[in-house]
Amino acid sequence: MPATPDDAIDYPVCSTPVPGGWQEVAPGVLWIRLSLPFQLDHINAWALDGGAAGWTLVDCGLGDRRTFAVWDELLRDALGGRPVERIVATHFHPDHIGAANWLVERTGAVFTSSLTEWLFARMLSAGTDAATDAAVERFYRRCGLASQTLDALLARKGAYSRGVPGVPATLTRLRAGDSLAVGNRLWTVIGGSGHTAEPVSLYRPAGGEGDGNGDGLALLISGDQILPRISPNISVWPTEPDADPLTDYLVSLKDWAALPADTLVLPSHGRPFRGLHRRADELALHHAERLAEIESLCETPRTAAEVTQALFPRPLDPHQTVFAVGEAVAHLNHLIRKGRLDRVSGGGKGGPDIDLYRRRASG
Ligand SMILES: [Zn+2]
Structure with missing residues (x-):
């Protein structure tokens, strides 16, 4: 493959596996495609050939019968019935x-992820309690959502455990900087x-000569x-309503500069691509533009629901709405942290329990 200039994004792998199918994208690295019953209709999983030690699988798809049946075929065909050494979940x-x-x-593999991702999965798959349900309702109510939308969101209760019927009881913990041996490659x-x-990402440098x-x-x-x-979803969730994940994300985007510009990126959605630095720049710009747009919108005090509507004007189903509202609040919280916006409660619009965001006068 020819070298990619620093400023270009390209897709050097020409074909894409059909749902349930796979193809090799580098020696000993299989790209597996699994279906999802959402608008985002697929996820990529990766199988790394560790030789005699067995396969390492990265990401798994939903915990539903259709996915299990696909994995049964993949274990037999794509992986040739050979053992699976470990399963890595990039996040919860x-x-x-x-x-x-x-x-x-099914395979006896070891489960690996970061501690936080595993704990989140364990917590959410255990279901909710009354206090959590109340926090969820309070959060979306404060956003100023129409009552019909609010009802649809609250009816999603239990959605996580439907997609994740169980989480491995034991973890082999991964931390940033750890090395993972897969066959003779680290x-x-x-x-x-x-x-x-x-979240956990895995990087393997280019192979040496020897x-x-x-x-x-x-x-x-x-x-x-x-x-x-697509821009990865950066959301605030009802259980941590004042969080500022966008600051974390923008810092993480800068860290990609430490990897070679022509790294072949194997993402969870879409196709393998090169142009990591360019893509990180594009995403940083996307968020900067979004922040500027929200700041000017809030010249007039706005609810989070109004900001969501401005950012995502197309009709959204309840699944998409939680991500859209979460994304809007992530940007609003970031602007509050930066001293650009104020959040005031009970501003008169829609009722006393609804938050309004307004640009700080000195901004
Ligand atoms: Zn995700």
Whole structure:
């Protein structure tokens, strides 16, 4: 493959696996495509050939029967019935970790992720209690959502455990900087934060001359921390309403500069691409533009629901609405932290329980 200039994004892998299918993208690295029943209709999983030690699988798809049936075929065909050594979940979201427990039980593999991602998955799959339900309702009510939308969001209760029927009971913990041996190749755990609190990415430098596997490709399995065409969701959730994940995300975007510009990025959604630095710049610009747009919108005091509507004018289903509202609040909280906006309660619009955001006069 020719070198990619620093400022270009390209997609050097020409074909895409069909749902349930796979193809090799580098020696011993399989790209697996799994279906999702959402508008975002697929997730990529990765199988790394560790030779005699067995496969390392990165991400798992949803924990539903359709995905389990696909994995049964993949284990037999794509992986040739050979053992699975470990399963890595890049983060706790259902499309990544949902089938992990089933895979652990089926294959006997070790489960690995960061501590925070595993704890989140364990917590959320255990279901909610009355206090959490009340916090969720309070959060979305303060956003000023129409009552019909609010009812639809609250009716999603239990959505996580439907996609994640179980989470492995034990963890082999990954920390940023750890090395993971897969066969004779070492992958490095890259940390970061933003899309979730402690996601895991895996980086493998280009093969050296003497290792018998010199394929010349640096690889990054990026999870959802960086994606080629869509902006990874950066959201505030009802259980941590004052969080500022956007600051974490913007810091993490800068960290990609430490990796080679022509790294082949293997993202969880979309196609493998090169142009990591350019993509990080694009995403940083996207958020800067969004922040400027929100700041000027809030010249007139706005609810989070109004800001959501301005950012995402198309009709959204309840699944998309939680991400859209969460994303709007993430930007609002970031602007508050930066001293650009104030949040005031009970401003008269819509009722006393609804927050309004307004530009700080001296801003
Ligand atoms: Zn995700």
